[in-house]
Amino acid sequence: MKKVAFICVHNSCRSQIAEALGRHFAFDVFESYSAGTETKPQINPDAIRIMKELYGIDMEKSQYSKLISDIPNPDIAISMGCNVGCPFIGRDFDENWQLEDPTGKSDEEFKKIIQQIEKNIFVLMKQVKEM
Numbered sequence: 001m002k003k004v005a006f007i008c009v010h011n012s013c014r015s016q017i018a019e020a021l022g023r024h025f026a027f028d029v030f031e032s033y034s035a036g037t038e039t040k041p042q043i044n045p046d047a048i049r050i051m052k053e054l055y056g057i058d059m060e061k062s063q064y065s066k067l068i069s070d071i072p073n074p075d076i077a078i079s080m081g082c083n084v085g086c087p088f089i090g091r092d093f094d095e096n097w098q099l100e101d102p103t104g105k106s107d108e109e110f111k112k113i114i115q116q117i118e119k120n121i122f123v124l125m126k127q128v129k130e131m
Contacts, residue, residue, distance in 0.1 A: 002030040002128050005074035007093070011036030011065045013044040014080040014099050017114055020057050021121045029125045033074065039065035044103055050110050076128070095124075 004026075006018035015034035022032030043059050051057045081098035097120055102110040 002075040002131070003072050004030045004032055004076045004078065004124065004128075005068075005071055006032070006034040006078050006080060007036065007068065008034075008080040009036050010038050010040050011067075012040035012042070013047050013101060013103055014113065014117065016043045016059055016063055016065075017047055017051060018078070018080065018097075018117050018121065019063060020051055020059050021055075021114075021118055022124075023062075024055060024057055025118070025121050026125045026128075030076070030128050031072075033066075033071040034063070035066045035068045035071045037068065039067060041065070046102070046107070046110055047114075050107060050114060054111070054114065076124075078124075 004022060006015040006022070008015040011034055015036065019032045019034035022030065026032065043063060043065065048059050051059055076094045077092075079093045079096040081096055081100070097117070099113055099116060100109075102113045
């Protein structure tokens with residue numbers, strides 16, 4: 001099974017959401033991981049709350065902020081869209097989803113980003129199945 005890494009600098013919000021949705025929707029298509037070049041002491045509390053509300057997913061139970069060196073070598077690497085420059089992970093990214101960081105924004109902004117990540121996960125599932 002292919003390993004997909006969702007990469008962002010801090011691995012505390014968008015990449016964590018992508019890992020959770022990948023595990024939720026694509027568990028039988030690819031393995032989902034997230035990581036960054038820095039870690040945070042906790043996942044973004046708004047992301048945790050909204051993911052529980054929308055999907056019943058408790059990211060606190062199964063996820064934590066990780067460094068790129070903490071995850072298996074990915075077959076597919078996806079950047080969340082780091083604006084100031086994405087971290088170098090030892091290889092080129094297969095895709096850049098160019099997602100705005102919703103940290104500090106309204107629940108509606110969070111939900112827009114989460115919905116876009118969900119759409120991207122379904123597109124990625126189709127792509128992986130065709131490999």
